Amino acid sequence: MDSHLLTKILILVSSLSAVYGCSCLKGHHQEDFCRAAYVIRGDVIDSNAPVPVLPVGHPQRSIIYTVRVKKVFKDNTHSISEGTVIHIETSSLCSVTLDKDGDYLLGGPGDANGLGVGLCDIATKWENIPNCQMNSLLNNLYNCGCEITTCTENQICKASIHSCKMAFHVKAVQNAYCARSKFRRRCHWKTCPSAQNIFRSYINVIER
Incomplete structure (x- = not known):
């Protein structure tokens, strides 16, 4: 094989590896x-x-x-x-x-x-x-003791008392944060005021 052609192929493979290797599925x-x-x-x-x-x-x-x-x-x-x-x-x-x-x-x-x-x-x-994310940052609302359980549409989404459940590609939970209840017993979603109506619709669907 021509050395120049081989070099071009190696460069192409290297470029494709960089493109497809540098992707990230963003979570919450x-x-x-x-x-x-x-x-x-x-x-x-x-x-x-x-x-x-x-x-x-x-x-x-x-x-x-x-x-x-x-x-x-x-x-x-x-x-x-x-x-x-x-x-x-x-x-x-x-x-x-x-x-x-x-x-x-x-x-x-x-x-x-x-x-x-x-x-x-x-x-x-x-x-x-987003306003909800900024509100969570500025008011120190994130609780890293609560995990977020992510699952696909084909999975049964289960969450423990120490986590909140989230389906992929659902924008509603991006308008909420996961925190413990008042008496620190169970982690659950809490919504930002401007997103409450959207979030209630999402909760009604995934918990049926």
Whole structure:
């Protein structure tokens, strides 16, 4: 086989692997929050550009975003303070693109030595955050002691006293958060006021 043709095939296969390997089935925003080591609101003030063309088999260089922290919602790393400037690295293959001067909600893996963000993490412009999610963040409503059980249409959706059940591709639960009852006995969905009518319709269907 011609060496030039082989090279083109390898590049095509590598590109397809990157495209199909870098997909993420997003769940509920509460799951994203609870999975993350940190969640902040911040302004992207700078970034280093990745190498545009790399040889086949060469690892892609990550992008480092410089972010000024405006609000800290969660910090298991004990390394983030409001008003300071931090650096967040994208994953080497499945990176996210952030606009310079953009105001973002960001969250992902990290420790005291570094912070990261990828396609399956939190990287949303602040202006695009749904009202219920913003309300949950600002009022500290997420309870990470409550799990969210996700199942397909063909499964019987079961939930324990420590979880709430959710079907795939259902927008109604995106207008709610999972929390324990007043006496901390059972986890259940609580809705944002503006979404109560939509959510009641969803609950009536899945619990019949």
